[in-house]
Amino acid sequence: MSSNAFVYTELQLAMPFSEAPWRELNLVIKAQPGFVNKTWLAGVSNQSLGGLYQFDSIESAKAFVTGYFPLEAAQIGVAQTTRVFDASEVEEASKFLNSMHFGGSLTQEPGAFVYTEAQISAPFAEAPWRDMNPILKGQPGLLHKTWLSGVHTHSVGGFYAFDTIDNATRFVLEYFPSEAAKLNVAYTTRLFDAAVVKAASLDMGSPFFMHSASAND
Known part of the structure; x- marks a missing residue:
């Protein structure tokens, strides 16, 4: 389920x-109500830290972003970004793109993750995902995509896994800007190095990595 x-x-x-x-933080995050899993994110170039989480309910996710996470950011002394998305609306669209959050198959580990969000407000049922999915599926190096639908905002975005940072970079610099231009909207793209977060993410139940003897090195 x-x-x-x-x-x-x-x-x-x-x-x-x-x-x-991450070892200390993982212990605390695992204890948060409704937590299911987390994929750690490490920013390419800027070395930011973040994550893509699954929670068992929107209520648990909201409690996390209004309670625990702001306190964590305050303890570190930095500004922060959080977004909450409704997973129930995007299952069909995400399965077409081999989403690991909806039972996709893992045949190779990702080299990069990409986060996108378009500044639009559209119920996901009205989003043109059926037209976009075949085009997205053909993007070089794309392994997986989970569609994202913003709670309250109805923004539309995605969390992608690519085979290499080079292919992910091409996607955020070439393909995605052209799609946003067609929609005539502002957008956000973020690029992350997947290789460096394997051990930390496996410890949090991330579905993107294969267990191995060296995973916790």
């Missing part, structure tokens, strides 16, 4: 992921 909410977070700092206290 799929979870009912996704949460995106990012802290406005620059810290090599190898220096992040």
Whole structure:
């Protein structure tokens, strides 16, 4: 059974992921009500830290972004971004793109993650995902996509896994801007290095990585 909410977070700092206290943070985050899993995010170029989470309900996700996460950011002393998305609306669209959050198959581990959000307000049922999915599926290096539908805002976005940072970079610099231009909307894209977060993400039940003897090195 799929979870009912996704949460995106990012802290406005620059810290090599190898220096992040992820082991200590993982213990605390696992204890948060409704937590299901987390994929850690490490910003390419800026070395920001963040995550893509699953929660068992929108209520649990809201409690996380209004309670625990702001306190964590305050303790570190940095500004932060959080977004809550309704998972129940995007299952069909996401399954077409092999979403690991909806039972996709993992045949290779990602080299990069991409987060996108378009500044529009459209109920997901009205979004042109059926037209866009075949085009997205043909993007070089795309392994998985989970569609995102903003709670309250009805913004439309996605969380993508690519085989390499190069292919993910091409996507955020070339393809996605052209799609946003067709919609005549502003947008956000974020690019993350997947390789450096494997051990931390596996510890949090992330579906994007294969267990191995070296996963916790």
